[in-house]
Amino acid sequence: MELRSKVPSGPIDQKWTKHKFDMKLVNPANKRKYHVIVVGSGLAGASASATLAELGYHVSCFTYHDSPRRAHSIAAQGGINAAKNYQGDGDSVFRLFYDTVKGGDFRAREANVYRLAEVSNEIIDQCVAQGIPFAREYGGLLDNRSFGGAQVSRTFYARGQTGQQLLLGAYQALMKEVHKGQVKLYNQCEMLDVVLVDGQARGIVTRHLVTGKIEVHLADAVALGTGGYSNAFYLSTNAMYCNVTAAWRAYRRGAGFANPCYTQIHPTCIPVAGDYQSKLTLMSESLRNDGRIWVSKQVDDDRAPGDIPEDQRDYYLERMYPAFGNLVPRDLASRRAKDMCDQGKGVGETKLGVYLDFEDAIQRLGADVIEARYGNLFEMYERITGEDPYRVPMRIYPAPHYTMGGLWVDYNLMTTVPGLYAIGEANFSDHGANRLGASALMQGVADGYFVLPYTIADYLAQAKLDPVAEDNQEVRGTVEEVESRIDRLLALDGDRTINSFHKELGRIVWDNCGMGRNATGLKEALEKIPVLRQEFWENAKVVGEGGSINQTLERAGRVADFLELAEVMCLDALVREESCGGHFREEHQTPEGEALRDDENFTHVTVWEYTGADTAPREHREPLEFENVPPTQRSYK
Amino acid sequence: MKLKLHVWRQAGPSARGQFVTYETDASEHMSFLEMLDVVNEDLEEKGEDPIVFDSDCREGICGTCGMVINGRPHGPWKRTTVCQLHMREYSDGDEIWIEPWRADGFPVQKDLMVDRAAFDRIVAAGGYISVRTGSAPDANAIPVVQVNAEKSMDAASCIGCGACVAACPNASAMLFTSAKAAHLNLLPQGQPERYGRVLDMILTMEAESFGTCTNHGACENACPKEIKIDVIAMLNRDYMKALLKAS
């Protein structure tokens, strides 16, 4: 596997412009001769499909959802960053670039990040023109807020529904093209494999979730905008259906998988209530602006929070990080909460939680101000927990939220398989080892609207794309593999439900490859996962048949892929003998317990190559260079 | 708590459905869907087909979930999708009737899962603003009166769940269609295509199998996002203007 990043030469602020000029174009009259498959209708997939179609390509867009608008991007609450500097507070493309590289703990590719910051402004223009109802000031101009500890106000938002509004914009643009016939939409249709012909990605194999029909769709190029894999942890803030199957199948066909161990744990989620828990709910990060985080100083304190006097409370973030207090970055806030619970100071029935207390803020500002700021969040909290946060402190606990790792892509967003692209959260992205708040939406739409539609032309214009027939041997072979895998899954008739495997896997990954990781735990996980995987194929049970809706079968296929991915995640975490961003190796920390990077040995992307079902994946490295933002140690003391 | 569930089971779009009764033991901390997850786990363990229902985000934003619980879409809680309904609401010995959205515009696919693609077609007909990627003017070049931006946002918060259709005694899709149109028609960016959009969306809605709005208001009461029927009045008004203009 060769990792050619294809980063253009020249100064950082001219690379993208230059590259756009250097790339081959497809003549307008020829565009309609090309057929592009886009898998995914989230921000990345929908925006790419719409734009490619506008440009004149024939597009087929696939989603397993019943409507493209339901992709998980819909759930993003906080906002989207852009370097507009509308607030005049000194923001610039370079500052957004700088913050993102630094926030990613110097594990991202500079040129990609710069391009992201550069197109961020066009994104806002595009979205506003599409009618996205961003928050506005009294004078009618766009409002911004500061988010996730940024020093400038650069986050655009639409109430607590920024993701929904952005996705609706992209979805509407997509549906317009569907109406025109330029995009063919395949909803409730799950991609189960990539078709390679002569080493090029030439199509996909899908199963229709309602009819169960297995079909092959051929094209000239394929783009995957299939989202992240946080559900490897079983419990995460991701939607129930989020899964790694598309990316994983691509990996098994030769696409390199980069940095799988880079996962983000969000500090403010509602804690697990019981064994039946199906997913976790994120409470917006903005709560930390006014809420104070604390636990009891005593171990195993069973008193109600109101009965714990002030001097017996430990406001541990304020104590440890006087400068930033409760607003330290996500990874720190998460890890410290875990420490507290590990020490036996956790709160709530399960003892896995810390308090987020608004009492002071309510006294200082009044309950009505707090209600105006967080009313809907408080209501959501009460709905889920039955507790009133105006009177009792909230309980929060970290939860898996985002995956920075993903399919390796070059500057053009192409994976190591020619003609196969990855966009949005599905690629290993521009966030390095840690993503800043409000930057995932930015990246998803940047890839879809402003990058892929242009870089793909460079490939299409040059690649040799002979017509492929459906009875081509490689095509038939892939279809047969998919069919036989489905038959194998349907034949599973053991004692354990699919869900029980997913839960057990989640436990292993969370305990050993979650907020804190160490060699012993990772090695243990690497032993347990293959055993669990084997048990899955011997003792799982799939009820029902394949010819109609069968949600158990759908889940089975996804869990089977998670069982493979989890192993590579742990392996990746094991070989990365340093701590960086979301990847915290307990062996590598400063005396104060902060992440300790090893720039000398680990300033690279780790890319895994599939070598076969029973052999270990091969490790590759893409070295990273920092010419514009010299690496420094993060410090929030 | 012990519960008796009467759940609508239907093998496919053209199959005849019927209620099947299940008994389950639930915890008050569970969400309603988690309660059903547990029922399904039990069914799977017994080798029976689990109840098919659709849900994804389980945070009340994606609009995937939806079922009629004791005669009420999304169940008894206001401003709440069924995925956010929690079992505290119920007590030991309760009987719960669970049905899919019932509307010919939303054919049942299996059990509690319905096909809402009609909504996509309504949007495709005109629920967008045409703007070629990369051709937009600077975002602040078009100031928007704050009140209108807020009203537009109110309409835009529709999650496309279909509870309005499910609740409507006429199975009309007017609240959804109007919300989609109002979101765009309230903004300056939406003006050039406004009347064409209204006609196209209404004609498409008509072509689907929905009923006629008679201003019952049940949709507003059922809508988890509290979309108001004011948007329907707006669509009605725009429709007349559109007819006067279209000549």
Place this chain on the structure above:
Amino acid sequence: MRRVYSLYSTSVGKKYTMAVSGAIFVVFVIVHMFGNLKVYLGPEAFNHYAEGLREFGAPFLGHEWFLWVFRVGLLAFLLIHTVAAWQTSRQSWAARGQKYKKQEKLVFHYASRTMRWGGVALLLFVVYHILHLTTGTLHPDFIPGDAYHNFVTGFRSLPVVAVYFAAMIALGLHLYHGTWSAFQTMGLDGPRIKRWREPVAIGVALLVVLVNLSFPVAVYTGILQ
């Protein structure tokens, strides 16, 4: 013509025609009710009014010209209103092929659920009302030209009073939701209208029902002789 067709081809347009024709009926029933109030001024005044209706527009218009134009107009609107009601109702019934086992009625007010059967009741009532007091076909003691006599003698039997009571309840409900609904259907929901439309709807319904019911009551209890 195409515009008229496209108006009527959608349910939104059909509703619009119902709202317009309905609003005309609302005005009509109010005017009709005020006219009937003259009955309290005695036989002379009332018969003069009834005669006046026939001579309306004279000498420009001939005897009963206006009345016939008016009747034909009302009939045409009634036809449109009824046909649209029938068509939209059918569309709605078809839209819920499979009924709910349980269905909570989440409507704003009960009146909206009475529109269909209430409308049919009104239609039957209108027919009866015409046969009763206009043509006299179903009147026990009809004297053409003596409207006051017909009016007063017409309400002396209990079943007739009961019919009028039932019809007025249907009318009240129909007027309440109908008036409110017509504003909504025609998109009249400016902030001021929105504040007034509910009280106006209730007011119109109550006024018409109470005044109209006062007639049979007054006759039956002997206040009107």
